[in-house]
Amino acid sequence: MAAEPTRKRKRNQEEAIAKIKKGKAAKKGAKKKKGSDDDSDFDDVMDMYKKIKPLPGQLENCEVCSKRFTVTPYSKAGPDGGLLCAKCGKEMAKEAKATVQSSKPAVRKGRRKIESNRLDGLTFRGAKSLQQLCINTLATHADDIEEFGDMPEPILNRLSEIFSKKRAMKSNTFKLFLQPDLDVVAIHEAAYLETEDYDQIFAVVPHVKRLSLRNCCQFKDSNVDYMIDKAKNLADIQLLGANLVSNDKWMDLFIARGHDLRSLKLEWLDAAFDDQAVEALTTFCPNLERLKLERCKQIGPDSIDAIARLEKLQHLTLCYQKNIPRDRVVNLIAHVGPGLRTLCLERFIDAENEDGLTDDLIDVIGITCTRLEKLRFSENNECSDAGYVNLFTEWPNPPLRYIDINSTRDIDNANPDGPEDPVGLASAGFHALMQHSGSKLEYLDISSCRHISHETFAHIFSAEQTWPCLREINLSFCPVVDTQVVAGIFRSCPQIKKVVTFGCFEVQEVVVPRDIVLIGAPRAQDAIEQFGQVVMDFQKEFSGMENPTGMSRIVPVMS
Template identity: 25%
Template sequence: MRRNNVRGPTSALTEYLKASGIRARHINRRGSNLNRGQNEQNGDGDAPDAGPSNSREAGDEAEDGEAGEEPSATRTNATRRRASGYNSDELDASEGDEEPEKTGNKRKGSKPAVAQQKAKEKEKAKAKKKVKKGDDEDEDGEEEDVYHALSKSLWSGSGSSKPPVGSFENCAKCEKQFTVTKYTMVANPGPGFLCHPCAKASGTDPFKKPAAPRKKRPTEKRAVVSFEERKFPTLASMCIDLITKHIDDVEALGDIGTLNAQAISKALSRNRKLTSEHATLFYHVSNTSLTFHDTTDLAPAALSTLARLNPNLTHLHLDYCGQLNNAAFDTFTDSLPHLTHLILLGPFLVHTENWQRFFSTHPSLECFQITQSPRFDLACIKALVRHCGASLTELRLKQVGKLDDACLNELAKLGEWQKLRMLDLSEPSASCSDEAMIELMGAIGRELRVLNLSKHNLLTDTFLEDGLGRHVSQLERLSLNHIPELTDDGVESFFTDWANPPLVEIDLSRNHELGSKALPSLLKHSGKMLEILNINSWKEVSEDALNEIAAYGRELRKLDVGWCRQVDNFVVKAWLDGNPDHEGWTGCPKLTELKIWGCNRITAACPRKKGLSIYGVESQEVII
């Protein structure tokens, strides 16, 4: 009878040992040696050997004429086999099973029991043949005795492999034989292994569980608080929000007006909901200006439709227009002949030839501003200067990867017409040199009102003195952030000697060398007219220099002093309320936005006032 692939009276453990090449005679021999050694130690030299551990040995004894042994002797042998721990024939039997009575070699019972006994005897014979065949292979030396073979897995710290679990080894310290378990430890010094008592005596408990890893104490996160002035929404803004939620039905409203249409398009762009279907709501043949702040979802075909349905556009502003390819841009060239102002953010796919064709067909272009255009090169700048230089007043080439000194030399030709008012050449891939930038300022700087040269990290104090100081005299807004070569002394000298009128906006952030000399000189030059000031990351500026903002900031609207280490509650109070100890220090009454990120001396008790939004108050205090 076959049950779970276990044949005859053999158990699952016997089948597993047989499949692993472990023979019963080896186990029997080791068990006999172990019992003999224990009997000798106890003084009992007449103790019988351990009995067989499987059905093959039992069958051999029955064939040798030992089957007539009394049941008591059989039970005694079975008890000895159980005591030795190797009686695998009884592993599958339950505790309540009782052996049937025997008379000789015959079992008394019903016919089914006799039939089962015959089937078991047949299985015994088959198993005996297989075992004999295996023994022959062992005698010929063709099959390795797997039981005595070492495991292939190495054990860290030992010179040899760890023996299999369940095998016997002699302790390297007390030389007593013991059974190898998964807790067996290597002798130190080796070679060999230790029994459990010797391992404990050495000071290491093999059964001790590893200590649980210590939990990290939760770090307290700083609460960043912003005191923002919130105003009640107007009726128009509430209507615009309602319309954006139901934009699919907005056609039922009819004409909603140009200003409202711009506000709705801005709200849609903010929520990334401007699609090809919604965009058509803002198209009209009479449109002269169109602004979309997010055209991410407008495919090239939709952008071509924009140009065809708004043929009279003069001002076009598209942000995130990454899908504007050559075909769509050629539609702009052909369908928008009156275009004079073009502002694009992210026109990555437009090629050099298409840019040049556009410039050749729009000689009246007054404003050309692009950001992030890696294909815009020297040939495009030459075409721009040649065809549009006479009318160009605003130029932005921000994050243009191919901008270099050769491009600046070409742009210097715009000085022939002296019409350029705004120039933004910020954030190039590689900075231009002092010499090229000074030459450009000498050509076009006379009429400049807005200048942004941020992240030209090769510019130095020489550019300030010989470029801006000598050639620029009508500037209103200046951005020179991320220029590490500027020094505190150089900037102080520049603002002290510069003949330019006071600036309205100054951005000198992320210039870590600037500090207590540059700020007072800047305030004396432009403080009375300054509306926007950004000195973020001026980490060494002193408290006294910061307090001087209260003396010159009467027109200041926006102030960014992030990461200035000396800013604290008292400095902020001086800006808001003035300083009574100094006559004329009236503070900044028009201040509406204050950014103090990274100013760790600011607490939750930071002074506030109506109409002022403060961003970046970092404090561990709980504000209720």
């Protein structure tokens, strides 16, 4: 009888234990369904026996390399719970960062580069050519190149442009562009070159005929002496920013090499090159055919009279920092105008003029200049629209290829719309311009000519007009330009490649055809519609056939 209560007691204990286990299992299942981070009660118990991490300042062995190091608050945890030294912690962080980046979706980059190329007038479609890829590779690895070898001059010049844009034209890479058999040396960004580097040009390339150095801030008198001594064939000089050359040294250059000089371009000279230097230039350089003086602060009205004595001048570009009396400029054009092929006058404003508007300057251009191919007359607020009408009406000069008349308008902050009689190029003048030169015109800049009406733009760039040679046009800050005008340009200019519309806020949602770049319209679509070009070609192929293959009539996208 004693054994029976014992078995009963054991059976009750077993039932109680089974009931407890069943309750625990039910709780674990409920925790898993709720997404709890605890795996089991056993894990909670084992957490009590884990090794406590060393405190900062204590010594510990690295879990990866076993190196003894001092623990800091920034010590990284290893994969097995230990700590890592600084070196292993950095490597582990790099690996984690690379893993995260590789898991992210690919993001299109290069937007800034694309817009930079557009502003430079460079547009690429499809895959780059092998030549372009090779040029880009050379520019990327500029410091590892020993020599270029025999390269054609256009490719060498293109490399010089890319090296300059990437700020890679330094003393070590500069030598790559010096070859003894060259007759042209063009460095488009020489700001990183030292004085000794310029002497190497004339030592390595003694037969150089054309020299172009931009931002040559370390070009000094000693370099001019070395150039006079070595470069016996030099006929074309272009220097930008050569401010360390003294006035006397400029005169020495003209005395020694002036008879052979055919072209001279000087820009951004502040400390030297005054009227005496220009007087020496015109005296000792009688065969000069091309002259460009821009932003040379020391030259004034007397230099205008000196330039008027150059009898063989064909290309003239002047941009003065000082105000020049109008009668001096009129006298200059009257003397050199008959032989000019290009004429560029920027910022010629007579501050002493009290007579208001006068068209003397463009009148003398129309009378004396009959061989011009390029005309730039910008940033002027004295000539009237009637003067431009007279210039382009019955002008015996052939149609111009290049015209830049930007910012010819009245400048008065109190009256932004200008006077009733428009100052500068306006509707009538623009119409006369296009009638005279539109058939051969390739480049047109009329930015900031705010008095040209929308009706004039719409009439000139209408479906009835065609300008077969126009390739680039700048309409920036002409507020009346809108989507209709830009679409008319696409339609009436079959050779157009570039349209600039900064400040034209009415240009909205315009569809840009293939191979054309539109700059300055933030809401314009990207250059799309390759489909439109294909459709137009397809229509030409089947023109003359009555409903070929039973298809309906094809309408081009840009009708």
